[in-house]
Amino acid sequence: MRRDVFQAIADPTRRDIIGLIATGPQTPGALADSFDVSRQAISKHIKILTECGLIVVREEGRERYCEAKLDKLSEVSTWVQQYQKYWELKFNALETYLDKLQKDRKNAGKK
Numbered sequence: 001m002r003r004d005v006f007q008a009i010a011d012p013t014r015r016d017i018i019g020l021i022a023t024g025p026q027t028p029g030a031l032a033d034s035f036d037v038s039r040q041a042i043s044k045h046i047k048i049l050t051e052c053g054l055i056v057v058r059e060e061g062r063e064r065y066c067e068a069k070l071d072k073l074s075e076v077s078t079w080v081q082q083y084q085k086y087w088e089l090k091f092n093a094l095e096t097y098l099d100k101l102q103k104d105r106k107n108a109g110k111k
Contacts, residue, residue, distance in 0.1 A: 005072045006079075008052035013037065014045050018054060018068060025058075025065040 008014050017031055032042040046066060049055045053072045057064050 003048060003051045005052050005054060005075050008049050008054050009073075009076060011045070011048075013041075014049055017042070017045055017049060017066075018070070021055060021066050021068045022070065025067045027063055027065055028057075031066065 009018070013035060016035070020026060020031060020034060028042060028046055029039070031046070032039040035042060046055065046057065049066075050057060054069060055066050056069055057066050059065075
């Protein structure tokens, strides 16, 4: 099955794993200790993150280390940016509406 970065970040545990290894490499065991789920579940999340290209697992002696490769998150940023203009317009319209309401209240209080 082909996975993409959106599938990776759809799960809160995977987002938390990304957050943990973004600060530095960690072993799967150390990652598992940070969560209230089984090591097997963490291994599955690591596998998905690896398939999506957001982490790599390197071996150093007998240990395995998960390292973040966050450049793939630029796909998410690009996708979100296309909607940024839409939301800016909506928030500006809301601000205008709220300003009008506030002025109307002030004017009603003067009467």
